[in-house]
Amino acid sequence: MDQTEKVVRTTTDFRVKNRKNLLTPKNAPYFFMGPAFLLILIFTVYPVISSFILSFQEVRGIEKSFVGFSNYSRLFHDPVFYKSLLNTFQILIVQVPIMLTLSLLIAAGLHSSMLKGKAFFRISYFMPAITALVAASIVFMILLDEHFGIVNYFLSFVGVDSIPWLTTPFWAKVSVIIVMTWRWTGYNMVIFLAGLQNIPSELYEAASIDGAGKVKQFFLITIPQLKPVFIFTVVMSTIGTLQLFDEPFILTNGGPNSATMTITLYLYETGFKFFEFGYASAIAYVLVLITAIISWIQMKLVGDEE
Structure with a gap:
């Protein structure tokens, strides 16, 4: 070698x-x-x-300059920011309770031993959550069209005048809430259904022996046993609504008159339409702070005392 x-x-x-x-x-x-x-x-x-x-800088072209807290102080004098914040909270306060109530009722119905074809109904209710949002929004734009929409067509049979779903501030918010509820009710229904399946059947049997009816069992057994599920769904739904972007962007583009302008939509327009990336970053971190505070408050209000 x-x-x-x-x-x-x-x-x-x-x-x-x-x-x-x-x-x-x-x-x-x-x-x-x-x-x-x-x-x-x-x-x-x-x-x-x-x-x-x-968020502490101002971007002009490829140049960045430090501006301290100017971007954050600008938020306190920005009427569009306050408008988007108000719109987001209005949608949150209305949509989340409606959605979670429907989710719980549907889950309770699908959990019933008397229901046949459970798998079909579970898949049917969950399908909107995995449907492409752009395609679904386009369908809803057709359904809710003021002049040619199917919804107004059927409402005319019961004597209801044509509703401007997407062209007036109030009904535009309602339209966004309808689409969000349609999309996420089935998703939360699955979570509630999983919680219902973990409740011991012995509790219901004991309640039946004591003479408690179905309604009483629902309020005294089902709802208390689902407390951890309620905490999870409320917090996650709140976070999701605070980050609402897709529905108002596709359906109304934030209009009319900024009636459906949400915080994330305003953030997007600030950064990618007006190219104020520093200010957009400040909006993003204020949103993070608001989300953290609200989530903490919810955990304290509905969470365990420990």
Whole structure:
């Protein structure tokens, strides 16, 4: 064996030995977690930190200049921001209770032992949650058209005048609420259904022996047992509504007269329509703060005392 072959073999043995030392059972988890952790750093942590720094800057072209808290102080004098905040809370206060009530009632009905074809109904109610939102919104735009919509056509049979669903402030909000309720009721229904299936049947049997009817069992057993599910659905639905963007963007584009302009839609227009990325970042972090505060309050109000 010549000198060159000895050097090559020695180098190869050294690499194999060191690779074995690195891939020990103790270090193996870090090798598997490394790529995922790196992707999280690049696509999640870095954008969050970068946007936070950007909220203290003003962007003009490719130049950035530090402006301190100017972007945040501007929010307190921005009527459109207050309008979008009010619209978001109006939709939140109306839509979330309606949606969760319907979800609970549908889940209770599908949980009944007397119902046949449960799988079909469960899939049917859940389908809107996985339907492409753009396609669904276009369908609703056709259904709710003031002059040629099917909804107004059927309402005319009962003597109701044509309703301007998408062209007046009040009915535009109603339209957004209808689409959101249609889309997310089935999603929350599945969550409630999972909670109902975890309630021990012995509780209902004992209540029946004591003479409690179905309605009394529902309020005294079902609802208290579903408290963790209520907490989860209320908090998640609130967060989702505060981030409402797709429905008003597609259906009404924030109109008419900014009646359906939500915080996230205003954030989008500020950043990608008017290219005020610093101000848009400030709006985003104010939204994060509002969401955190409301979620904390909800957890304190409906959460466990512990």
